[in-house]
Amino acid sequence: MNAIEVSKLCHRYKGKSVYEDLSFSVPRGSVCGLLGKNGQGKTTLVNILMGFLKPVSGRCLVLGENSHSLSPSLRKRVGLLHEGHQAYEFMTIAQTEKFFSRWYPDWNRDIFYDLVNRMGLSHRHRVGQMSCGQRSQVVLGVIMAQNPDLLILDDYSMGLDAGYRRLFLDVLHDFVASGDKTVFVTSHIVQDLEQLVDTLLFLDQGRITKTPLKDFMTSFKKFTFTAEDGQVLQKDTVITGLEQRGNRITLYTYAEMDDLTSHLAGLGIRLKDLQQSPMSLEDGFIGLMGKY
Numbered sequence: 001m002n003a004i005e006v007s008k009l010c011h012r013y014k015g016k017s018v019y020e021d022l023s024f025s026v027p028r029g030s031v032c033g034l035l036g037k038n039g040q041g042k043t044t045l046v047n048i049l050m051g052f053l054k055p056v057s058g059r060c061l062v063l064g065e066n067s068h069s070l071s072p073s074l075r076k077r078v079g080l081l082h083e084g085h086q087a088y089e090f091m092t093i094a095q096t097e098k099f100f101s102r103w104y105p106d107w108n109r110d111i112f113y114d115l116v117n118r119m120g121l122s123h124r125h126r127v128g129q130m131s132c133g134q135r136s137q138v139v140l141g142v143i144m145a146q147n148p149d150l151l152i153l154d155d156y157s158m159g160l161d162a163g164y165r166r167l168f169l170d171v172l173h174d175f176v177a178s179g180d181k182t183v184f185v186t187s188h189i190v191q192d193l194e195q196l197v198d199t200l201l202f203l204d205q206g207r208i209t210k211t212p213l214k215d216f217m218t219s220f221k222k223f224t225f226t227a228e229d230g231q232v233l234q235k236d237t238v239i240t241g242l243e244q245r246g247n248r249i250t251l252y253t254y255a256e257m258d259d260l261t262s263h264l265a266g267l268g269i270r271l272k273d274l275q276q277s278p279m280s281l282e283d284g285f286i287g288l289m290g291k292y
């Protein structure tokens with residue numbers, strides 16, 4: 001069964017299209033990363049999935065229910081971290097825990113305090129008097145303590161330092177390992193997703209491409225070489241992405257080394273030191289989507 005099913009989704013703001021015909025699914029038990037450059041429609045999609053925004057047309061099912069009429073009991077099974085999340089600033093840490101514990105049948109107080117206590121703040125500390133990253137930690141504590149079936153995280157990394165981000169990744173790993181849980185996550189810190197997701201969704205100009213992380217990391221490749229002065233390279237059917245610093249070129253492609261070598265020779269490119277280099281997910285993201 002799918003945790004999320006999106007079919008023929010179309011959305012526009014004041015006539016300006018975000019997507020015209022978007023379809024994909026997220027199977028239950030998977031950890032799916034939605035990647036796209038700024039402004040491609042990731043937050044819009046999360047808003048549609050949670051029923052905050054009605055699409056122009058198309059259908060979205062979340063845990064089997066239509067996204068614009070999610071029942072209160074189903075909402076309790078979805079843990080949502082919204083971009084620009086709001087914490088209850090007038091409450092203390094202890095009041096926040098007490099307040100949210102009433103709403104969620106599977107609330108786990110230990111998970112909340114396990115995350116929040118690491119900040120070393122008194123439980124009487126007000127959320128409104130915390131730093132941005134500390135507030136994020138409280139919000140993540142609230143979401144994880146809900147023990148949801150589906151976790152939707154829209155850019156969870158906001159304001160978190162490297163250590164807490166790593167810690168949160170550990171928490172997410174434990175969460176996923178604990179059973180039939182689904183995670184749908186967007187993050188601008190692409191390298192975090194490399195350690196977390198099993199499936200990637202690339203959202204680009206209204207189109208979505210779904211691929212297992214493993215397949216992408218093995219089939220998409222990064223090559224580096226030095227080109228002779230004045231040579232101009234452009235993207236084509238073989239060259240998916242390019243970065244150029246002086247004569248030093250980084251090239252991204254689905255082609256194997258031999259095919260790439262003949263392709264470059266066919267283009268009349270004179271080069272030296274061609275080699276395949278290790279590719280991170282962030283490299284792959286840039287190679288596929290470009291820098292801007």
Ligand SMILES: Nc1ncnc2c1ncn2[C@@H]1O[C@H](COP(=O)(O)OP(=O)(O)OP(=O)(O)O)[C@@H](O)[C@H]1O
Pocket residue numbers: 013014018036037038039040041042043044045083
């Ligand atoms: N309320 C709105 N009214 C008009 N246009 C909007 C509105 N909200 C978003 N947009 C536009 O829709 C597009 C998608 O925005 P969205 O916030 O979904 O992108 P995103 O992928 O989440 O971006 P980012 O990575 O920067 O957070 C953008 O071009 C944005 O300017």
